[in-house]
Amino acid sequence: MLSNDEAFRISLKFLTGSVGLKIDDAKYMLTVRDGEFLDFAATEDVDGAEVVFSGDARSWQDVLSANRPPGCQGILYNDGRSGVSYAADPVALGVFSRAILEMERVLRNACSGVQRSDLLPEVERDFEVIVGRYVYLRVQGVQYRVYYEEAGSGSVPMLFQHTAGADGRQARHFLEDSDLQKRFRMISYDLPFHGNSLPPASHRWWEEEFRLTKEFLFDFLLSLSAKLELDRPVFMGSAIGGLLALHLAYELPDDFRAVIALNSGPKPEFEKEQREMLRMYSDPRIGSQWTSTLMVANMASTTPEVYRRELGWIYSQAGQDATEGALHYYAEGYDLTPDQLSSIDTSKVRVYLFTGEDDFMATERGTDRIASLIPGARYQRLRRLGHFGCAENPDALKQDLWTAFEELSVDS
Numbered sequence: 001m002l003s004n005d006e007a008f009r010i011s012l013k014f015l016t017g018s019v020g021l022k023i024d025d026a027k028y029m030l031t032v033r034d035g036e037f038l039d040f041a042a043t044e045d046v047d048g049a050e051v052v053f054s055g056d057a058r059s060w061q062d063v064l065s066a067n068r069p070p071g072c073q074g075i076l077y078n079d080g081r082s083g084v085s086y087a088a089d090p091v092a093l094g095v096f097s098r099a100i101l102e103m104e105r106v107l108r109n110a111c112s113g114v115q116r117s118d119l120l121p122e123v124e125r126d127f128e129v130i131v132g133r134y135v136y137l138r139v140q141g142v143q144y145r146v147y148y149e150e151a152g153s154g155s156v157p158m159l160f161q162h163t164a165g166a167d168g169r170q171a172r173h174f175l176e177d178s179d180l181q182k183r184f185r186m187i188s189y190d191l192p193f194h195g196n197s198l199p200p201a202s203h204r205w206w207e208e209e210f211r212l213t214k215e216f217l218f219d220f221l222l223s224l225s226a227k228l229e230l231d232r233p234v235f236m237g238s239a240i241g242g243l244l245a246l247h248l249a250y251e252l253p254d255d256f257r258a259v260i261a262l263n264s265g266p267k268p269e270f271e272k273e274q275r276e277m278l279r280m281y282s283d284p285r286i287g288s289q290w291t292s293t294l295m296v297a298n299m300a301s302t303t304p305e306v307y308r309r310e311l312g313w314i315y316s317q318a319g320q321d322a323t324e325g326a327l328h329y330y331a332e333g334y335d336l337t338p339d340q341l342s343s344i345d346t347s348k349v350r351v352y353l354f355t356g357e358d359d360f361m362a363t364e365r366g367t368d369r370i371a372s373l374i375p376g377a378r379y380q381r382l383r384r385l386g387h388f389g390c391a392e393n394p395d396a397l398k399q400d401l402w403t404a405f406e407e408l409s410v411d412s
Contacts, residue, residue, distance in 0.1 A: 001110055002030075002040050008102040012037055019096055019103070020046025022054040030103060040103075051088035051096050059083025064104075066112035068301040070357040073386065075104055076297035079360035090276065094286035097293035118304035130175045132196075137223040139192070140216055142203050146224065147196035148189035152181035156257075156409050157230040159221070160188040161237030161244060163388055164212075164330065165281065165291060165323025166314050167195025173394035180398070183409035184234070189224060193322050210325030214333040217244055222255060234408055238262035238389030240326060242361075243334040246370070249349045250340055258350035258408055260401070262389045264370055265361040267334055278331060281323040291323050292316040300358040300386030300393065307392050314391075338373055346376030352404045353377055356385030378404065 002008055013035045020043075021028040027046050031038040046052050053075050055063075062072040063084050071081025076097065078085055086093070108114075132149040149168055152158075152175070160171035168188035175186050190197040191212070199205040225233060235256050237245050242264035249259045281291050292315040296308050315323075344351060351374055355367040362368075362381055371379035384396040398405075 002103065002106055003037050005102070005106050008099070008106055009037065011099040011102040015096065015099060017050040017092070017096065018046075018048065019100060020049035020052040022046060022052065023060050024057050030099075032099070050092040051086060051100065053084055053086045055082075055084035061111075064108045064111040066108070066114040070362065070383075071360075073299065073301040073358050074101070074297045076100060076294065090280055091283065091285050094280060094283065094290035098289045101293050101296060118306045120306055128176075129181070130172065134196075135224070135227055137220065137227060139219045139223055142200050144192045144200050144220075145198060146189060146192065148187055148224075148228075149175060150185070150187050151175040152184045152186045154180075154182055154184040154409060156184050157225075157228075157233035158184040158186050159224075159230075159233045159235050160186065160390070161235065161241030162188070162191070162194065163239045163241065163295075163391075164326035165194070165318040166295075166311075166391075167191075167197075169195065169314055170311070170388065170391035174390045174398070177394075177398065180405065183405060185230075187224075187228065187230075187233075191220070191326070193319055193325065210321050211328040212240075212326045212333070213329060214244075214247060214335075217329065217333075218247075218252065221248070222252070225255065232257040234258045234260065236260040236262070236389075238391075239387055240330045240334075241389070243330060246336055246341065246344070246351075247334065249344045249346075249351050249374075250336060253345060253349040256349055258352065260352045260354070260404065262385070263355050263359045263361045263367070263387055264353060265355075265366040266338075266369055267336065268331060275331070278324055278327055281318075281327070282321045288316045288318055291318055295388070298359075298387040300356055300384060302358075302384045302396070303386060303392040307394070311388055311391050341370060341373040342375070344374050344377075346374065350408070351377040352401075353379040354385065354401065355379075355381055356387065357381050357383050358386045360387075 012032050015032045019030040027043050029043040030040045062069050063075055071079055075084050130149045130151045135146050137144050137146050162168050162170045167190040171188035193199055193210050235245055235248055242261040245259035245261035246264055248256050292312045295315045296312045299308055353367055353371050355361050371377050382400050384393050386392055390397050
């Protein structure tokens with residue numbers, strides 16, 4: 001089973017150690033030495049394992065089934081709804097994370113009897129309809145060379161914000177969509193320090209810690225809109241982009257006609273352990289595989305495998321400190337209060353809220369609470385959406401958001 005799976009075998013490179021599983025009173029151990037699979041078998045003791053996952057039989061059944069309940073998409077993800085938890089040194093968890101994710105996939109296929117094959121068909125064109133180029137923007141007094149991609153001939157401009165540490169490739173499937181191209185002028189950009197938007201060559205950026213702030217994001221978006229001559233664009237973003245959408249609706253309603261906030265929520269409150277987890281994204285002992293693996297683990301259980309792999313590849317290329325630095329806005333910069341949210345005027349800027357049922361914001365204290373505060377906001381929970389918006393199940397998300405797209409393209 002495990003020994004015959006090529007993706008699992010590749011994930012073991014350079015590893016030595018063990019991962020333990022506790023299912024009720026039963027115990028199992030995965031053992032690896034010098035990058036080679038040695039064994040996966042029942043054992044009497046998992047105390048020496050680098051990482052140990054524990055849960056009762058019902059909880060394991062939930063996370064290893066083909067049709068998993070919301071919040072039970074995997075053993076590396078736990079927002080309190082899954083009964084499977086782990087104990088590990090954070091560095092060891094990061095080192096073994098990719099192998100754990102592949103092991104989980106193989107076990108799920110074996111337990112559920114479902115082997116998914118989600119490859120996309122080849123396209124019937126020689127050149128992509130998306131066009132990419134660079135633009136020079138001045139943001140907070142510094143000149144940045146910013147990369148963006150564009151598609152569509154519609155009269156309504158739409159900006160796509162990628163998640164922390166990633167880049168504008170996350171939106172490529174929407175930009176390639178012919179239905180959306182007719183309705184919108186779509187622009188997906190790479191924030192500075194992300195993707196193809198290199199750090200500024202005229203500034204000693206290496207002497208400063210990268211920290212994304214609300215003020216920087218506002219200045220960046222207004223500069224980009226002005227340079228590209230966008231007339232009150234629609235803004236769409238997930239995760240930090242979902243929070244930023246609400247900030248824009250509150251503070252810049254005259255500059256945006258609508259915001260589509262995916263997986264937005266209240267101001268986060270982090271415990272010390274959670275803040276240490278954020279710092280792991282820049283830990284040199286782990287490398288980019290931790291960022292890549294954890295992001296894939298945050299995707300919905302319904303996400304096709306091909307999109308999971310694509311998102312993981314994008315995150316494996318995140319720049320040094322980019323993910324942690326961008327999450328500074330999420331952890332510290334997003335500061336809207338209930339009173340401020342209640343004062344958002346949806347007659348000036350439309351507010352659409354969509355949250356995936358697998359996302360940690362899909363709670364009464366998450367997006368539900370935000371939706372109840374904003375008069376006139378449109379809100380819906382989506383079964384086929386996880387944390388990453390149009391990057392993880394674009395066809396399903398297009399269907400779920402189509403009513404909003406029609407309203408924005410027709411009424412505008």
